[in-house]
Amino acid sequence: MNKTDRLLAIVLELQRYKVVRAEDLAATFETSVRTIYRDIQALSEAGVSIIGAPGQGYSLMEGYFLPPVSFTVEEAVTLLIGTEFVEQWFDTRYGGKSRTSRGKIEAILPETVRSEASRIRKSFRFIASAKDAARIQERAYVEVIRRAILEERKIRFRYSKSIAETNGNRQSIRTVAPYGLVIVQGAWVLIGWCELRQSIRHFRLSRMMELIDLEDRFEKPKTFLLDEYQPPDDRNVRVKVLVQSDIADKVKESSNFYTETMEEHADGLHVTFRVRQPEELLHWVLGLGGGAVVLEPESFRHRVKMELEKMLKRY
Known part of the structure; x- marks a missing residue:
């Protein structure tokens, strides 16, 4: 990444987050902290209103907003392909939003970029196979679970394990406080606190049945961060x-x-x-x-x- 691109990216990071440390910016852009210091100085001299708080980090002065930026062909293709992925994998609400987002992105692109992006996009295609028909049910579950996560409400479902447990049962009723959803090797997985097992467990949506959302509330632990969560590896x-x-x-x-x-x-x-x-x-x-x-x-x-x-x- 050249200096000009990095300066723009730093402003975008500052616009996205309230406070960003120089060390974090250096890690993000794979450069030295000293280089970040020089970049911040260059931005300040160029008129970008950056406030530095010792021991805390940098932030943009309230009210400062970066004007709309242009996209390269590769960036535009990345965004447009991303909307197609969301449309196929997420629930109907986000699927609809992805279509409108795609239209807005295409509308703001210059004609030359839009034409080239369209040409490149035609060389990619998402094809749903017969086995992906089961994903229709998963997408419906994604919508229920997504709402439950945002509203911090528990859910209940019948869960089928891949192999029978010691008592011979493969199915059990689970009441779970949902913490997050992830895609693992093409399959949706719920991460949440299971009341039956009294621990954080993982549940494949494809093995769920009779999913219902409950009125019971829960409070997600402040120490749980989905981006940083590492499941215990007990495959020994x-x-x-x-x-x-x-x-x-x-x-x-x-x-x-x-x-x-x-x-x-x-x-x-x-x-x-x-x-x-x-x-x-x-x-x-x-x-x-x-x-x-x-x-x-x-x-x-x-x-x-x-x-x-x-x-x-x-x-």
């Missing part, structure tokens, strides 16, 4: 699977959530997974048929063998 069991070369590409493209490494060997593709319980991979391994062999642990090899024997009895 490693499973290694040998995949035959003729279906290796299929496995690579499947993007299994638990995949840790993939290595090409003479006998095929060695895939290592990290899971809480090997059974989390049982259906995945069985779905590959004779194209996959569990190498370790031995206990999981035996579990797959038992399942195959059960299947043979059915035939």
Whole structure:
């Protein structure tokens, strides 16, 4: 980033936040604090009303506002593609807002930029596959959960786990204080405080049923910041699977959530997974048929063998 672009970006950061430290600006723009000091001085000399508070940071004088800025072709394409992503993945309200936003962005672009951006956009396309039909229900849930997060109201739903718990049940009723929504490998996940487990838990929206919002209120802990939240990693069991070369590409493209490494060997593709319980991979391994062999642990090899024997009895 050249100096001119950085100066403009600094003003935008100051306009976006009330107070910004020089250290944070240096980290954002990958430069030194000394360079930020010089940039602030240059902006002040250019007439930008910047106030510096020792030990706190820099801020713009109240009432100062940067005039509308122009977009490069790449910036315009990025914004327009972003609106298409929101339209497909978010709930109907934000989907509608993304369409109107796209129209406003296109309206303010100069003709040359708009034409070039349109030409480049036509080389990208989001295609919804058959499995994405289930996302219609997820989007409806996103809207309910989003409102509950903003209004700090609890929600309740029936949740289906990937494997049965010790009591043999796969489903349970959960009452949750929703803290945030994230997209993990193409799937919406709710992060919130679960009253049943008395801890922060993660819930895939695709496994929710009978979602309702409650009148019960909650107060999100001030210490919880979604941007900084790191879930505890309790996937301590490693499973290694040998995949035959003729279906290796299929496995690579499947993007299994638990995949840790993939290595090409003479006998095929060695895939290592990290899971809480090997059974989390049982259906995945069985779905590959004779194209996959569990190498370790031995206990999981035996579990797959038992399942195959059960299947043979059915035939």
